[in-house]
Amino acid sequence: MKKALISVYKKNEKLFDFSRFLEKKGYEIISTDGTYKYLKKNGLSNVIKVSDVTSFPEILDGRLKTIHPNIYGGIMANRSIEKHIDSIRSKKIHLIDIVVISFYPFIDKKNESIDFNSIIEFIDIGGPSVLRAAAKNFLHVTAITDINDYSLVQEEICDYGTTSLNLRKRLAGKVFNLTSAYDSAISQHLLDDKFPNYLHSSYKKKINLRYGENPHQKASYYVSNTHQGAMRNFNQLHGKKLSFNNLRDMDIAWKVVSQFSEPACCTIKHSTPCGVALGKNIVEAFQKTYYADSISSFGGIMAVNTRITKELAKEINHIFLEVILAPGEYEEDVLRILKLKKNIRIISIKEPISNQLEYIQIDGGILVQEPDEITKNNEDYKIVTKKKFLDKEIKSLFFALKVVQHVKSNAIVVAKGRQTLGISGGQTNRIWAARQAIDRALEKSNEDLVLVSDAFFPFRDVVDEVARSGVIRAIIQPGGSVRDEESIKACNDYGIAMAFTGKRHFKH
Structure with a gap:
C-alpha cells in the first residue's frame, strides 16, 4: 500500500480534502498526533500515528516526533537501488511516497511580543528535516510544502496514477527555497549581526507586478520575513x-x-x-x-x-x-x-518607515549599508561666514536638508519657507544641478530663498550662481573641499550666510 506522511501546523479544509483524496486513491496516511486527531475527527479512517510506525511515542513536549529510521528510511530509500530496498525490507520499513509538511510559524511568531524562551519553541526541527529528506529523494518521493500545490498533485495522480518527475523536481526546489528562507529568518533573529559572514535572505512573494522598469520586463515584489517596514x-x-x-x-x-x-x-x-x-x-x-x-x-x-x-x-x-x-x-x-x-x-x-539596512544588487554581488539619517535637531552645523542665519532661514534650510538626501546626486534643493521650489539631481557635475534648481525656483519666487547641497562645492562657482540669483541669502552644505576657503570668501564678498554640516548625503 502506498503511504503519505502528513504533518501540518495549520489544519484546514484544503488539507482534509487532499487527505481524503489520497485515501480514496489507496494511500495510508501517517500523521503526527495533532494532524492525526484532526483527520480522524473529520472522518478519515485509513490514518495512523507516526508513533505506530516508529513504535516510539512523541517525547520532549513534541520536540521529537518524526526523527526515526522507520520514517527516514521509508522516505530516503532509492527505489532503483536493490540494496536500498533489501535494507529497508530487512528492517520492516515501509516506503513513503508523499510527504506533506508545514513548519511551526517561527517567522510569524517572532514579530509578536512573546518572550525569548517561547519563540525558541517555534523553531521547527523535525518538519524541515523530513521535508529536506523527501526533497533530496525527489526522483521517487513527492515533497509538498505549499497548499496551492495540492491540486497539481491531485491532477497528476488522477491522470497518471502518480506524480511526474518534472513536478517532483519542481516541488523539491520549492522545499529548499522555503527551508533556506526559514533558516535565514531564525539565524537573523539569533545572530543579531548587521554584517554577518553570510548575507541573510528571507523574502516571500507578495504580488506579481504589472511589469518591471519597462513593459517587456516581468517583475514580482517580495517582502522581508525578517524586517518590518512600510512597504512590507x-x-x-x-x-x-x-x-x-x-x-x-x-x-x-x-x-x-x-x-x-x-x-x-x-x-x-x-x-x-x-x-x-x-x-x-x-x-x-x-x-x-x-x-x-x-x-x-x-x-x-x-x-x-x-x-x-x-x-x-x-x-x-x-x-x-x-x-x-x-x-x-x-x-x-x-x-x-x-x-x-x-x-x-x-x-x-499600515506601518512607519523602518531603520533597516539598504541593499543594492550589482552583477555578481550585493552592496549592504546602513541607511542615511538626518540629524533630528537643527544644531549640527557650523556657520563659516561673517553673516549668520536668520531664524526663518534655519527652519527652511533644515526642511530642505531632509529633502536633498532623497534626491539623486549631485543634488541641489532650493526652498522658500518649508516648500521646495527648485530640485535638481542626477547631474554629472554640481554646477549644472545648481543652475537648474535655482532657475526653477526663480520662476516661482524672487525672495527669501535658501539652498542646500548634498555634498561639498568643489569650486566657488555654485556660490557665484547663488549670487547671480540675487535672492538666495543662505546655504547649507557638508564642507570638506580643498577649496572650501574660496567658497567661504565668495559668500563673504556677496553677503551670503553659509554653514557646514560635516555630513555628506550622496544618493547614487
Whole structure:
C-alpha cells in the first residue's frame, strides 16, 4: 500500500480534502498526533500515528516526533537501488511516497511580543528535516510544502496514477527555497549581526507586478520575513496593478513625508522628488507641493503623512497621478471621490518607515549599508561666514536638508519657507544641478530663498550662481573641499550666510 506522511501546523479544509483524496486513491496516511486527531475527527479512517510506525511515542513536549529510521528510511530509500530496498525490507520499513509538511510559524511568531524562551519553541526541527529528506529523494518521493500545490498533485495522480518527475523536481526546489528562507529568518533573529559572514535572505512573494522598469520586463515584489517596514504592509484599495517603478517611487515618497510631524505632501517622478511642502493642513501642503512643480508631478506618485480629507480628494481629482499613498484607513466618502478616477492606485500604508539596512544588487554581488539619517535637531552645523542665519532661514534650510538626501546626486534643493521650489539631481557635475534648481525656483519666487547641497562645492562657482540669483541669502552644505576657503570668501564678498554640516548625503 502506498503511504503519505502528513504533518501540518495549520489544519484546514484544503488539507482534509487532499487527505481524503489520497485515501480514496489507496494511500495510508501517517500523521503526527495533532494532524492525526484532526483527520480522524473529520472522518478519515485509513490514518495512523507516526508513533505506530516508529513504535516510539512523541517525547520532549513534541520536540521529537518524526526523527526515526522507520520514517527516514521509508522516505530516503532509492527505489532503483536493490540494496536500498533489501535494507529497508530487512528492517520492516515501509516506503513513503508523499510527504506533506508545514513548519511551526517561527517567522510569524517572532514579530509578536512573546518572550525569548517561547519563540525558541517555534523553531521547527523535525518538519524541515523530513521535508529536506523527501526533497533530496525527489526522483521517487513527492515533497509538498505549499497548499496551492495540492491540486497539481491531485491532477497528476488522477491522470497518471502518480506524480511526474518534472513536478517532483519542481516541488523539491520549492522545499529548499522555503527551508533556506526559514533558516535565514531564525539565524537573523539569533545572530543579531548587521554584517554577518553570510548575507541573510528571507523574502516571500507578495504580488506579481504589472511589469518591471519597462513593459517587456516581468517583475514580482517580495517582502522581508525578517524586517518590518512600510512597504512590507500596505493595502491597494483601487486601481491597476502596481509596477516595479510604482513601488520604488512609493518607497521614496513615503520616506520623505514620514520625516515630518506637520502635515506634509510629496510628489515623486522617476525616483526623484518633484515637490515637497509642509502646511497648516494637508490641503495647504498639497497645494504648495503641486505649485512647486506641476509639470513634473503629472503622472507621478504622491504621498501624504495624514489622512486624506474630502477636500483634498476633490483637489487630487483635478490632476493626473499614478499612485496616492496615505496612512491608515480611508473614509468611504473619500474613497468614493477618488475612485471616480478609474486607474488611480490608492494605497493605504499600515506601518512607519523602518531603520533597516539598504541593499543594492550589482552583477555578481550585493552592496549592504546602513541607511542615511538626518540629524533630528537643527544644531549640527557650523556657520563659516561673517553673516549668520536668520531664524526663518534655519527652519527652511533644515526642511530642505531632509529633502536633498532623497534626491539623486549631485543634488541641489532650493526652498522658500518649508516648500521646495527648485530640485535638481542626477547631474554629472554640481554646477549644472545648481543652475537648474535655482532657475526653477526663480520662476516661482524672487525672495527669501535658501539652498542646500548634498555634498561639498568643489569650486566657488555654485556660490557665484547663488549670487547671480540675487535672492538666495543662505546655504547649507557638508564642507570638506580643498577649496572650501574660496567658497567661504565668495559668500563673504556677496553677503551670503553659509554653514557646514560635516555630513555628506550622496544618493547614487
